[in-house]
Amino acid sequence: MPVRIVNLKVNGVDQAFMAKPETTLLLALREQLGLMGTKRGCAQGACGSCTVLLDGAPVVSCLVPAVTIDGADIATVEGLADGPVLSDVQQAFLDGFATQCGFCTPGMIMSAEALLARNPDPTSDEVNEAISGNVCRCTGYAPIVSAILDAAQRRRRRTGSEEAAL
Ligand code: FES
Ligand code: FES
Secondary structure, X not given: OOOEEEEEEEOOXXXXXXXXXXXXXXXXXXHHOOOOOOOOOOOOOOOOOOEEEEOOEEEEHHHOEHHHOOOOEEEOHHHOOEOOEOOHHHHHHHHOOOOOOXXXXXXXXXXXXXXXXXXXXXXXXXXXXXXXXXXXXOOOHHHHXXXXXXXXXXXXXXXXXXXXXX
């Protein structure tokens, strides 16, 4: 397959770039679009560090050939904050000391975002299940799970008060 132009919407912005058949979504994000927030760990689909949302679903971007997803909507960790205001999940990770070395954090946060989008009030077991593909080499999973539960609570409170104000 020859080099192809791939069009993606990344964090709400239309992007076009040239991709070889072997160019993964992970490499395209980091090396062609300059979005370094998505981390490369194993590059074999086993660690979850490279997790992004593809049309709303979490995927390991190191296993997705960019040429196969022309026209897709991608969300990365760079798209979560609203200017200086972090997302609920980002702020909860920060407040709950859940970042540790931080290498796995973007992938964890994207898996958490996907979970909260489909389940705003998850149990601890559901959080554990949602991040089961994300390996944290620091193995400090307890603060990560607490931060995601905290983020869910913050988001429910915030969206509840926004609805009440309408
Ligand atoms: S870098 Fe993609 S799963 Fe490890
Ligand atoms: S915070 Fe260090 S690998 Fe997860």
